[in-house]
Amino acid sequence: MLDLSKFQATGAETCFHGRHIKPQIYAGLDGRNWRLADYEARGGYKALRKILGVGGGDGMTPEQVVAEVKASGLRGRGGAGFPTGLKWSFMPRQFPGAKYLVCNSDEGEPGTCKDRDLLMFNPHMVIEGMAIAAYAMGTAVGYNYIHGEIFEVYERFEEALAEARRAGYLGNEILGSKFNFQLHASHGFGAYICGEETALLESLEGKKGQPRFKPPFPASYGLYGKPTTINNTETFAAVPWIIVNGAQPYLEIGKPNNGGTKIFSVVGDVELPGNYEVPLGTPFSKLLELAGGVSGGRALKAVIPGGSSAPVLPASIMMDTTMDYDAIAKAGSMLGSGAVIVMDERRCMVKSLLRLSYFYMHESCGQCTPCREGTGWLWRMVDRIEHGQGRIEDIELLNSVADNIQGRTICALGDAAAMPVRAMIKHFRDEFLHHIEHKTCLVPAHA
Numbered sequence: 057m058l059d060l061s062k063f064q065a066t067g068a069e070t071c072f073h074g075r076h077i078k079p080q081i082y083a084g085l086d087g088r089n090w091r092l093a094d095y096e097a098r099g100g101y102k103a104l105r106k107i108l109g110v111g112g113g114d115g116m117t118p119e120q121v122v123a124e125v126k127a128s129g130l131r132g133r134g135g136a137g138f139p140t141g142l143k144w145s146f147m148p149r150q151f152p153g154a155k156y157l158v159c160n161s162d163e164g165e166p167g168t169c170k171d172r173d174l175l176m177f178n179p180h181m182v183i184e185g186m187a188i189a190a191y192a193m194g195t196a197v198g199y200n201y202i203h204g205e206i207f208e209v210y211e212r213f214e215e216a217l218a219e220a221r222r223a224g225y226l227g228n229e230i231l232g233s234k235f236n237f238q239l240h241a242s243h244g245f246g247a248y249i250c251g252e253e254t255a256l257l258e259s260l261e262g263k264k265g266q267p268r269f270k271p272p273f274p275a276s277y278g279l280y281g282k283p284t285t286i287n288n289t290e291t292f293a294a295v296p297w298i299i300v301n302g303a304q305p306y307l308e309i310g311k312p313n314n315g316g317t318k319i320f321s322v323v324g325d326v327e328l329p330g331n332y333e334v335p336l337g338t339p340f341s342k343l344l345e346l347a348g349g350v351s352g353g354r355a356l357k358a359v360i361p362g363g364s365s366a367p368v369l370p371a372s373i374m375m376d377t378t379m380d381y382d383a384i385a386k387a388g389s390m391l392g393s394g395a396v397i398v399m400d401e402r403r404c405m406v407k408s409l410l411r412l413s414y415f416y417m418h419e420s421c422g423q424c425t426p427c428r429e430g431t432g433w434l435w436r437m438v439d440r441i442e443h444g445q446g447r448i449e450d451i452e453l454l455n456s457v458a459d460n461i462q463g464r465t466i467c468a469l470g471d472a473a474a475m476p477v478r479a480m481i482k483h484f485r486d487e488f489l490h491h492i493e494h495k496t497c498l499v500p501a502h503a
Contacts, residue, residue, distance in 0.1 A: 090176065101225055103184060110233065125298060131314070132288055137381045146275040158256070167323045169395075180216055265421070315336070318379065324399055325402075339377075373388070409480045410438045441491050446488075
């Protein structure tokens with residue numbers, strides 16, 4: 057577990073499997089010691105014992121656990137940043153029938169690779185976090201929905217589940233208490249749309265992964281029509297530390313309304329791409345420095361700070377921005393999944409948008425007309441601009457189509473397709489104009 061005094065005094069980093077990180081969720085790991093015995097040696101399952109009152113102490117009531125998570129300022133690490141404790145409080149504790157807990161490990165956002173590392177190298181922290189959440193909300197059954205294209209991660213998590221069951225951390229009468237919790241892994245099907253929580257629930261039920269209309273929300277009508285709470289992998293992994301060390305120390309690591317650390321997947325044009333765990337509120341310039349700076353010593357051009365669905369920001373804005381939910385939103389983008397896509401001076405924004413637009417057209421589930429048709433229109437317009445066939449009116453037409461997609465679909469995939477278009481045109485209009493007027497790229501050396 058994290059030694060706060062050392063952390064605050066030195067800000068020391070550790071190196072995990074080639075990734076430079078702050079020692080909290082990744083504390084003490086070298087890529088091999090993921091087994092239960094290793095986790096227990098690092099203080100693992102101490103939080104679960106604490107809330108159950110095992111080994112001394114009075115334990116904690118479910119209400120106290122929820123209150124502690126609320127006070128910590130922990131926000132959902134999957135993209136939306138919704139306050140975790142508040143979400144937990146929505147679960148109807150007195151509901152007479154079955155209730156469910158779900159971990160969203162369907163990590164399909166381009167640029168993001170943090171959740172699969174957590175499940176590979178620290179799976180018991182996720183299991184413990186889910187067990188604590190189940191106790192807090194009175195749920196007896198949970199599922200971890202793991203992205204379909206990372207089968208080795210699914211296998212690793214299954215091994216960790218078997219260890220936890222044998223040791224009495226899962227199952228009936230956990231650690232001799234009256235608390236029962238069964239946890240299962242579910243191998244997903246690889247569709248990007250299944251990262252949306254209601255599409256995930258449909259897939260978990262064996263149906264086609266398509267989003268549901270909301271309301272009703274999962275807290276009242278979720279898995280199999282029963283109350284369900286869904287959180288991201290990293291969110292659950294943060295919970296044990298909060299319970300052991302307290303809400304206030306966790307909040308003080310970050311900044312107001314942005315408590316704790318966040319794992320950022322820094323990818324693209326950097327010397328040391330990988331996962332970096334730093335306090336929320338860390339300047340982007342510091343995060344870029346940890347990643348070795350822009351590759352080849354080239355100039356920074358742009359950054360997509362929250363995964364491919366987040367609006368791009370030019371270097372001039374990003375270098376003065378801190379990495380937290382509120383600062384990134386103020387700058388005009390989103391923290392999202394924490395995928396920081398770094399783009400150097402060689403990158404053509406038109407070609408970059410072409411690739412993004414193709415991805416969202418390909419991944420649209422087709423349920424909503426604005427998304428099903430609009431994403432194709434966006435891709436085809438950007439494609440003709442990139443290949444020297446663009447018209448000057450295409451720029452405003454792109455914005456118009458994006459406007460008619462955003463906010464008009466059942467889920468946020470439509471927004472994810474529209475926002476990059478609008479941001480690219482806003483910040484790099486000159487490149488689109490050059491493509492249209494000169495039939496060539498303003499950045500001729502782009503890769």
